[in-house]
Amino acid sequence: MDILSLIGVVLAFAAILGGNLLEGGTLAMLFNGPAAIIVIGGTLAAIIIQTPRPVLVRAGKIFGWIFMPPYLAPEEGLDKVIGWSLRSRKEGLLGLESLADSEPEPFARKGLQVLVDGSEPEAVRAILEVELEFGEERDLDAARVFEAMGGYSPTIGIIGAVMGLIQVMTNLEDPATLGSGIATAFVATIYGVAFANLLLFPIASKLRSLVRQRSRYQEMMIDGLMAVAEGENPRSIELRLRGYLQ
Structure with a gap:
């Protein structure tokens, strides 16, 4: 967590x-119930109208990354690549087949499987880079959903404030209703601004950061797999890939 x-x-x-x-x-x-309904309901309605369904679904899936981010261990990844290099130098690329079958990380497993199948290094790189770029763009689009919600939320809060003031102005002769109308007006504004600046914008920034961390890890794995395919010295591979850990 x-x-x-x-x-x-x-x-x-x-x-x-x-x-x-x-x-x-x-x-x-x-x-304030009415204020919450206006701000939360209005913001959700706006983002649902704006966002294509696949992006909206993906945003819902990666929301949990805020508290349970995807497990990435660059040091472990580096150790894996060094182990693959040592094994391939002893047994050839086919010696990696058993490791590919047991590799728990999907991106690395796919790279190993393509490599073991006998694909040329550049073909392996092309396949993995397509997956990296598509996955990164997909998840950045999902993070932008929360950024867009942060843009809508304060404006919806102002709508709630205006609605509360309208209630006040139309019931000036009934003092009993003035308090609730004014409360809705000011609380709706607080909800809109607070949700945007304390939750939605920070969530979007955190998700973008996590996506970039994952992409950097995957770039390291691609470089490592290419070095293994080309038979580079394990020590040289380690020195090069340590640049990703800084």
Whole structure:
């Protein structure tokens, strides 16, 4: 689990709620059903209209990366490549077949399988680079969903504020309804701005960072596989690939 993401979410809500309490407010002041429906419902509606279904589905799948990011261990990946190199120098590329079958990481497993099948190194590189580029672009598009939601949320909050003020203006003769209308107006604005800047924009940035980390790892594996295919010295491979770990 990414403990920093959890700490960030808790701290964000603690800052808002704690600041409100220090100002003499109550927790109930910040909980407003109509405002939440307007901001959350409106933001979701806007993003559903804007986003193609495959991108929206992918965004839902990678949302969990915020707390449970995909497991990447560059040091372990480097050790794997060195092991493949040593084995291929002793047994040839066919000696990697058993390792390909047991490799748990899908990208590395595919690279090993294509290599063992006898494909030329450049063909192996082309196959893996297509998968890397497609996967990176797909997941960056998914991360942009949350960025777009962060753009819509404050505007929807303003809509909620205007709706609350309309209620106030149309019921000036009934003081009992003024409080709820004003509350909806201001709380909707808080919801819109807070969701955008404390959750949605940070989520989008975190996801982009994770996608780039995965792409960098996959680039390292591609370079490593190419070096193994060309029979490079394991020590030279290690020195080159350590540049990816900096």
